[in-house]
Structures are given as structure tokens and as C-alpha cells.
Amino acid sequence: MIKTAFKHAFPKTIPVFFGYLFLGISFGVLMIGVGLDWYWAPVMSLVIFAGSVQFVAVGSLLTAFNPLTAFTLTLAVSARQLFYGLSMLERFKSVNGKKPYLIFALTDETYSLLVAENVPEGADRGWFYFWISALNQSYWILGSTLGAVFGMFLPFNFKGIEFAMTALFLYILLNQWEANADHAPTLIGIGSALLSLAVFGPERMIIPAMIAILIGLFAYRKRRERKTDSARENGGACS
């Protein structure tokens, strides 16, 4: 049962293998670049396992010790994770004790694989999800460790490697833009963030931006429902 699930899960994770290896290396290199010891990279990837959070945490580790700032910064960056669980409520039912790990390991990438892939016939759902999550985390630990160890020996200027995160989000945005004909949610996200950045400044933008997004999305929901209703009344096909 465990083996069958692994055989099905492994091929699905190959894109994430390359993505995490590269991002993990960028993260490890960044850690070394700012003067932290290499072993903190695998430690963080083991106990935190969240890309954007870990990049931000490097910044926290550079400043004076401040638990409250570390807490609020992490909350601000990972608040979006609150919503990932919503689409896993059904999927994570009756997975025989693997649920705590599945919840812990629910990154952007694992999330996208779990919603994109149906559980193959003959494979146990719990084990299938477990292997996808665990393989992804192993890639992330491997990448960040390699980056942190290589960073010590490579006489190379890594300035600018942090652009990997920007590029990853841009890549996902472009992917979503092509996959979904309704661009309003994306534009609501961008617009809310720009507005929040202008009003609250770079340090405090995330939470207000999220509130603005919720307002925007619920306003859009009403409009969308009205549109759907009137389309029905007119007898037209609704998209």
C-alpha cells in the first residue's frame, strides 16, 4: 500500500523537485550570504517548511532579537495559508493519522499538486498525499542544505538571487492568468496590494491588503451573482 502510493506520487512531484531544489539553493545561499551558519538552513527547512516565510525569517534573524516582530512578520507573510486549508477539509478526511503532517506540510506547491491531482485508482489516499508532501519537503531540505554548503565554498557574488521568489510568484501568476478566463480575482489582488502599499507603506501593507482583498472579492461575488442571474433571466448562456 505504501509502495504503490509512492510509485504514483513520485512522478507528480518531479516539477516541484526542480523548483524546490533551485529555490532551496537560493535560500541556503542567501542565509550564508548574510553571515548565518549553514546548518540553520536544514533546521529551518525541517521545522518551518515555508518558502516565503523562511526568506523573510532570514531578515528577522539579522536584526535584534524580537519575538513579537518575528511573530507578526510570519503571520503577515503566511496569513494566506489560512485559506489553503479550506480546500483540504474534504481531502484530508480519514487519512489514518497522517493528517497532522499533511497540515504541517501544506505549502503553496504541495497545495497546488494536491488540488490538481486525483488520487490514482488502487492507491491509498492518505499515503499518496503523504508521499507528495514528504517528497516535496525532502527536496526543499536538500536544496537549502546544498545552497548553504555551496555558498561557503563558491567565491561568487550572489547579490540578486532573492529575485527567485519574485520570479516564482510571477510564474504562478502567469500560469493562473492563462488557466482562468476570469481575471477579476487576480486584478483585485494586485489592486488591493498597490492601494495598501500607497496608503500604509511597504512595512505594513500585507494585512490591510488582505482585508481589502476580502472586501473586493465579496463585492465581486455579489456582482458576479447578479450577472449570472440576469444572464439566466435573459435566457443567455452564462460563462
Add this chain to the structure above:
Amino acid sequence: MTTPQIITTILIVALTTLITRVVPFLVFPESKKIPDWAVYLDKVLPYAVIGMLVVFCFKDTPITAAPYGLPELIASLAVVILYKLTKRMILTIGGGVIVYMILIQIIFVSK
């Protein structure tokens, strides 16, 4: 930071991340029906959140002083072009990073 301070900070970050992942499962236990608004958010939030994160990445880019955000703009255009041409994650992200590193290390050298 001392080693115990680093460990404490890492644990705080780890626990906070875990909280954000666990809360939906506490709010909606297996026995409870998921409300309509949550179903709607599940559909549209991933798009809005990624849009927000892209803006978040550029929040510290100075656009009123030299080089006026040009390295970020050019590297982002490279990402878009590479995506359109290849649709491959590694080529798109890797290429964008290389372009950005060349721009800020060689072409737009500050100081």
C-alpha cells in the same frame, strides 16, 4: 543574535506558520458543513493572493531615484517572455534570476 535567540526565533516562526495552516481545520472540523462563502473564497483567493504577493515583492523597489526600478522591470519582462516562450518553471525562474543578477551586479552598479 545568540544561538538560543536564533533557536527561539526559528521556533516562533515555525509555530506561527503552523497556526496559519491549522486554523481552517479547527474552525471547520470534519463533522461540520463548509459554508458557501468559504467555498467561494476557496475558488478566487489563490488568484488574488498571488497578485498581492507579486506586488509585495516589489514593495521596497525605489522608483523615484536611480535606477528607477529598471532592473526589476527588465528582469520581470524577461520572466514574462521566458514564460511565453518555454512555459517551463525552471527556465522561467532561472532565466529571470540570471538576468536580474547581471543587471544589478554589472549594468546598474550602485555607488
